[in-house]
């Protein structure tokens with residue numbers, strides 16, 4: 001079945017039957033209850049319900065026409081996109097990676113014999129796929145990000161890979177300081193870079209084995225995340241604890257442990273410094289982010305301190321880091337707001353012209369982010385993201401409001 005992309009609206013899809021060549025109009029509803037359930041192996045009633053509730057949404061922009069899974073439906077992950085170009089391309093949502101608190105015990109229960117340990121890079125999750133005729137980059141929720149789409153193809157030459165493997169999806173992390181979602185400095189990345197951690201199949205989302213993935217990445221000269229090594233299960237936890245300590249001391253996030261064949265879901269484990277960094281960020285905006293970030297980071301610190309069998313001194317350092325990462329940024333923000341400023345963060349991005357920056361701003365606003373273009377100069381844009389609750393609440397408390 002072929003789809004004509006022009007004239008598409010939720011009520012009016014024009015399909016070509018590839019066998020008989022006759023064109024036939026089909027509504028979005030029919031796609032949802034007839035075609036897509038077959039492709040995804042889900043109950044058509046569930047999909048219909050999801051569409052009615054807005055968890056499955058019609059999505060259209062200059063890159064694609066699609067159905068977006070805003071929330072998971074049965075076994076189909078949130079962020080899954082059913083894209084309509086000359087045929088139907090399905091890009092599955094990137095699955096959640098569970099976290100270990102007690103590394104040794106959890107790994108023993110979860111894995112078999114061997115694990116591949118990769119570096120966990122701190123940026124934002126991107127899936128890149130060939131949606132005829134373009135190479136398109138999706139963020140975690142399934143939105144096509146215009147900035148990421150442009151940059152991905154500038155950073156890497158993806159055309160040969162997708163020419164040979166149009167049915168695979170590249171999953172990776174966009175990194176660096178000029179990264180408008182998650183800005184983090186890596187010496188080897190600098191302003192903007194990309195590292196690939198998975199290659200998955202369209203439709204099923206099934207990942208390639210570590211070996212096959214790295215073979216393909218090397219063959220097509222595409223940048224992989226660091227693979228620290230393959231470890232047997234008994235030796236892995238000690239190695240990982242040491243590794244994660246070192247990573248943390250170098251301002252790096254942590255590791256992802258993977259079954260070499262990728263038959264078992266991966267697990268993640270992160271450094272104390274990464275937890276502290278996230279708390280600093282969250283407590284700069286305590287009334288927007290503080291609460292949802294707080295508890296889980298503190299719990300991670302508790303178990304890590306225990307499992308690392310820390311000395312009194314080491315634990316004290318951790319306690320200090322934890323406390324400082326909560327209190328200092330919050331007091332900074334209170335001071336800032338007392339001087340009649342707003343709680344905001346400045347996102348820096350590269351853009352060839354003002355329109356590009358504005359397009360990204362528009363994309364952010366579509367996601368519900370309150371942001372304004374602060375300045376555009378010499379290929380760089382600064383976008384200010386405003387955290388309204390923090391601004392309003394702190395202002396109120398500074399004026400004597402009660403908690």
Ligand code: ATP
Nearest residue numbers: 095096097098118119120121124125173197225256
């Ligand atoms: P979740 O994946 O559990 O929803 P999250 O969105 O809060 O979590 P993180 O805590 O950063 O994200 O952990 C998972 C993310 O880590 C992945 O979605 C991916 O973007 C990123 N990541 C970085 N390096 C790797 C790697 N080597 N392997 C897999 N994922 C990695």
Ligand code: MG
Nearest residue numbers: 121122123124
């Ligand atoms: Mg992350």
